[in-house]
Amino acid sequence: MSLVLQLMISGLAVGCLYALIALGYSLTYVVNGTLNMSQGQLVMLGGVIMFGFTSHAHLPFLVSFALAAALVALLNLGIERLAIRKFDRGPNAIEWVLSTIAVGIIIQDVALYFNGPDEGVTPSPVGDGMLRIMGAGVYWKEFVFLPVVALLLVGLIVFYKKSHWGLWLRATADNRTAIEIMGVSSNKIVAVAYVLSGLLAGLGGALMSTNYAVSVDIGLALGLKAISVAILAGVNNPKGIVAAGLILGIAEVFIGQYISTAFREMFVYGMVILVLYWKPAGLFNTSKTVIKV
Amino acid sequence: MNSFLQLGLRYRGTAAVTSAAIIVALLAACPWLMDTYYLNLLFMIGTFVITCTGMNLLIGYCGIVSIGHAGLMATGAYVSSYLSTQAGLSFWVVALAGMLMSLVIGSLIAIPTIKAGGVYLSMITIAFGVVIHEVLIRWDAFTGGPLGISGIPKPELGGYRFDLKSMYLLVLAVSVLVLVLIRNLRRSAWGRAMIATKENEIAAASLGIRKFAVQYAGFAFSAVLAGLSGAIYAHANSFISPDTYHFQTSVQLVLIVILGGAGTVLGPVVGATILVFLPELLQMEKLRMALYGGIMFAVLFFLPKGIVGTAGQLLGRKIRGYAKTGPSPARERNSETPQLFAHASSSGAVMLELNGIHKHFGGLHALKDVSFSVATGAVHSLVGPNGAGKTTLLNVISGLYSANQGTLSLRGKSLNPRSLSDVTMLGIARTFQHSRLFKELTVLENVMVGMAGRRRVGFAHALLHTPKQRRDERVMEERAHLLLDLIGYEGDRDMPASQLPYGHQRMVEIARALATEPDLLLLDEPAAGMTAAEIGQLEQLLRKLTAYGLTIILIEHHMDFVQRISDTVTVLDFGKVIGTGKPEEMLTDPRVIQAYLGAEEVAAGA
Numbered sequence: 071m072s073l074v075l076q077l078m079i080s081g082l083a084v085g086c087l088y089a090l091i092a093l094g095y096s097l098t099y100v101v102n103g104t105l106n107m108s109q110g111q112l113v114m115l116g117g118v119i120m121f122g123f124t125s126h127a128h129l130p131f132l133v134s135f136a137l138a139a140a141l142v143a144l145l146n147l148g149i150e151r152l153a154i155r156k157f158d159r160g161p162n163a164i165e166w167v168l169s170t171i172a173v174g175i176i177i178q179d180v181a182l183y184f185n186g187p188d189e190g191v192t193p194s195p196v197g198d199g200m201l202r203i204m205g206a207g208v209y210w211k212e213f214v215f216l217p218v219v220a221l222l223l224v225g226l227i228v229f230y231k232k233s234h235w236g237l238w239l240r241a242t243a244d245n246r247t248a249i250e251i252m253g254v255s256s257n258k259i260v261a262v263a264y265v266l267s268g269l270l271a272g273l274g275g276a277l278m279s280t281n282y283a284v285s286v287d288i289g290l291a292l293g294l295k296a297i298s299v300a301i302l303a304g305v306n307n308p309k310g311i312v313a314a315g316l317i318l319g320i321a322e323v324f325i326g327q328y329i330s331t332a333f334r335e336m337f338v339y340g341m342v343i344l345v346l347y348w349k350p351a352g353l354f355n356t357s358k359t360v361i362k363v
Numbered sequence: 364m365n366s367f368l369q370l371g372l373r374y375r376g377t378a379a380v381t382s383a384a385i386i387v388a389l390l391a392a393c394p395w396l397m398d399t400y401y402l403n404l405l406f407m408i409g410t411f412v413i414t415c416t417g418m419n420l421l422i423g424y425c426g427i428v429s430i431g432h433a434g435l436m437a438t439g440a441y442v443s444s445y446l447s448t449q450a451g452l453s454f455w456v457v458a459l460a461g462m463l464m465s466l467v468i469g470s471l472i473a474i475p476t477i478k479a480g481g482v483y484l485s486m487i488t489i490a491f492g493v494v495i496h497e498v499l500i501r502w503d504a505f506t507g508g509p510l511g512i513s514g515i516p517k518p519e520l521g522g523y524r525f526d527l528k529s530m531y532l533l534v535l536a537v538s539v540l541v542l543v544l545i546r547n548l549r550r551s552a553w554g555r556a557m558i559a560t561k562e563n564e565i566a567a568a569s570l571g572i573r574k575f576a577v578q579y580a581g582f583a584f585s586a587v588l589a590g591l592s593g594a595i596y597a598h599a600n601s602f603i604s605p606d607t608y609h610f611q612t613s614v615q616l617v618l619i620v621i622l623g624g625a626g627t628v629l630g631p632v633v634g635a636t637i638l639v640f641l642p643e644l645l646q647m648e649k650l651r652m653a654l655y656g657g658i659m660f661a662v663l664f665f666l667p668k669g670i671v672g673t674a675g676q677l678l679g680r681k682i683r684g685y686a687k688t689g690p691s692p693a694r695e696r697n698s699e700t701p702q703l704f705a706h707a708s709s710s711g712a713v714m715l716e717l718n719g720i721h722k723h724f725g726g727l728h729a730l731k732d733v734s735f736s737v738a739t740g741a742v743h744s745l746v747g748p749n750g751a752g753k754t755t756l757l758n759v760i761s762g763l764y765s766a767n768q769g770t771l772s773l774r775g776k777s778l779n780p781r782s783l784s785d786v787t788m789l790g791i792a793r794t795f796q797h798s799r800l801f802k803e804l805t806v807l808e809n810v811m812v813g814m815a816g817r818r819r820v821g822f823a824h825a826l827l828h829t830p831k832q833r834r835d836e837r838v839m840e841e842r843a844h845l846l847l848d849l850i851g852y853e854g855d856r857d858m859p860a861s862q863l864p865y866g867h868q869r870m871v872e873i874a875r876a877l878a879t880e881p882d883l884l885l886l887d888e889p890a891a892g893m894t895a896a897e898i899g900q901l902e903q904l905l906r907k908l909t910a911y912g913l914t915i916i917l918i919e920h921h922m923d924f925v926q927r928i929s930d931t932v933t934v935l936d937f938g939k940v941i942g943t944g945k946p947e948e949m950l951t952d953p954r955v956i957q958a959y960l961g962a963e964e965v966a967a968g969a
Contacts, residue, residue: 105482107489157663162561164428165663167485168621171430172659175614179653290610294493297486301479332501339490346475346483362762362782 085319110293116275571816
C-alpha cells in the first residue's frame, strides 16, 4: 500500500512536469494552429542553463531559476519570429513543422558543443530530506513539484483570464480575423503566446533539473512525452492536458515498476496510438462542429 | 537560332529521354571507372534515393511529413537480415519480407495519424523512430542489441554471388525504376488527387477524393520503399547496428527531400548527392547536426522549392517564353457534348427534398426547420440577406456539415450525407463562395482532378503506366477539353491555375465540378466578382446545363440574374424559409423586401 502511494506521488510529480511542458504546445496551437516541435529541446536548455548557473556560476537559486526561464522565453520569441511567422500559411502548411524541427536540432547540437555531454542535478533548495506520508517515503525535492506547478498554473490562469494580453489570446484563439479587424496585431499576440510557451518550457526544465539529471540529449524524449500528453488530451484542451499529464506520469511509474523499465516508452506510445484509433480528437475533447470531408 | 530552339522544343520529350539514358549508362559504367571508395558513396546515394523518393511522394505530393522513416528502413534491414542469417532464406525472399513488415508496421502508425490529420503524423512518426531505435538496442534476441547483426550474406542469383560492383548496379537499377514509377504516378489521376488534397482538402473532397485514401496510399508506398532500401543496404554492407537508424537519420532523409526539391522527381537525387558528399568534403566531427539544421532552415527560408524546383521554375519560364512564339497545336473543337452527361432524368420529378432541417453551432441556430423540394432539371435559387444560412444549407446538403435534425432525400431515396466526398459520389457537386482552384495544377489538370473520384484507375496501374492507365488518361483529357469548351474557356489550358483571372477561375471551377458527372449542381455565388459580360456567359452556361437535364441550386445576390435564370426561388432569413415560389412572385413579396431592406424602409416606401 505504501509503495503504491509512493509510486502515485512520484508519478504525479513527473506528470505535472509533462503537463507544464505540454501546455506550451497548447498555448500556441490554439492561437494560430502552430506549435514548436523543439519544445523538448527548450526544456532541456532550461535545465542545462539552470544547472550551469547554480553549479558553475554559483548564482543564487532563485536568480538562476528566473534567468533560465527568461532566457528560454526570449529564445522562443526569436523562434516565433524566424521559424514560425513566415511559414504559418494555413492549416495544411508543413514548413513550420520542418523549421522548428531544424531549430531543435540546432539547439541540441550547439548546447552539446558548449556544454559537453555531461549530466548534472541542481541541488534543490528544499534539501535531500524525505517526507513520510502513511508509511510512504517521498523526497521533498520531488514532492515540492506539485505545489510549485500548481502555483504556476494558477498564475497562468490569472494571466489568461485577467490581463488584457490574456483576453487577446483568448480572442485570437476564437477568431483571428475578427481580432485583426479590431486593430490588434495578431502577430504580436502569437509572439506573446510563444513567449509564454517558452516560459513554461524554461520553468519546466529548471524545475526538472532539481530532481532529475539533465543533459543535452534529454530534449527529444521530453518533447515526445509532452506531445503524447497533448495528443491524449487533444492539443486544444488545456484542462485535459493537465489531467493527461498526471495520468501519463502515474502510468509511466507503474509500468516501470510492475511491467518493464526497458520497454516503458513503447507502452506509452502504443497507448497513444491506441487512443488515436479510438478517439482521434483526444480523450477529453468536447466536440466542436466537425467538418466532414 | 529561334527556329532551332523551337525545333529542339518539339523534340523535348525525346531529348529528355535520350539524355537520361546517357546519364544512366554513364552511371552504370562507374564500377569500371572508379575506385571502391567512390563506388561506395554512389551506392549510398542510391539507397537514399530509393527511400527519399518515397518520402518525396509523402512530403512533396501528399503534403505530410514523416520524421520516422529511418525506423521503417531499420524494419526492412533487420527483418531481412534476421531471416537471411537465421533461416538462411535468399535475399529476394527476405527483401520482400522486409518490405512487407515495413508496410505493416508503417500502416499501424499511419492509419490513425493520417485520420487525425495535421501535425499528428509528424509527431507520432518521430516517436516511432525513437521507439524503434530503443527496441533495436534492447531486444537482443532479435536485433543483436547494440552490436547489431553481422555476417549478412550478399544476394545470390542463379549461382552468381553479388559483390560491391553488382550491388551498386542493382541499386542503380532499382533507383531508376523507382524514379520512373514516381514520375508515372505524378502524371496520373492519383498524383493529381494527391496534390489537390495537399492544397485544399475540402475542395478535393468536393470532387469525391477521400483524403485518407490518397495520403495512405502515399505513405504505404513510401514505407515499402524504405523497407526495400533498408534490406538492400543491410545485404550490401553485411553488417547493421542501431547507430545507423537514429532520429538524426530520419531528419537527414527529410533534409534530402526538401534540399533537392519536394515535389520534383529528381529532387531526391540531387539532395542525396549533396548530403552524401558534404560530410566527406567538410570532415567535421562537431556541430554536424547543427549544420544540417542550418541547411534545412536556409532551404525553407530561401529556396522553398528546393534546388531542382527552383531551377525547374527558371528553366520553365525560359522555355515557355520560346514556346509561346510557336503556333500552338490546333485541337479539333467539338461544339456538341454528346457523352458528358449521360443520365438525362425525367424533368418535373423531385430531385432533392429537404424536410425540417435544423442546424446549430453552439448557441447559434443557423437553420430552423428548413423544408422545400427541388424539381429535376430546374434552376432553384436560394436568396436572402447575409447570414441567412444559405451557405450553411449548401454545406448540409453537400455533406460538409451534418444536420442536427431533419431528413433529406435524393431522387425519392433517403439521403444520408455522411461526408463531402461521399455526397459527391452520389451525384451532387458543388462550388465554393471563394475560389478554391488547385494552384499548382494546370487549368486542364484542375478539371481532370474532378474525374479522379469516379475514374481513377488502380494505384498499381498508375505506377506502371499500363495501357489501361494510358487509355483512361486520354479519355479524361478529352473530357476535360470538352468541359472547358462547354464553359467557353478559350485561354491556355496548360497554364498554372494560379495565373487565371478571377472570372475565369470561377468558370473553371464550375467545369471542375461538372467533371464529377453530377445530377445536381450546387453553386455558391458563382457570379460574385464577375463582369457583366461574364455573367452573361454564366447565364448561357446554366441554360445549357439545364437543357442537358442537370438540376441546379444557386446562391446568388445579383437579383436581376436570379430573376432571369431561376425556375423557383426560396427565400431564407435568419435560418428560416420565408417562402418558395416563382421568381417574379418571390422577389416582389413584401416579406422578402422587408428581409432585405428592413422593416422601416418598407414602411417608409409604402
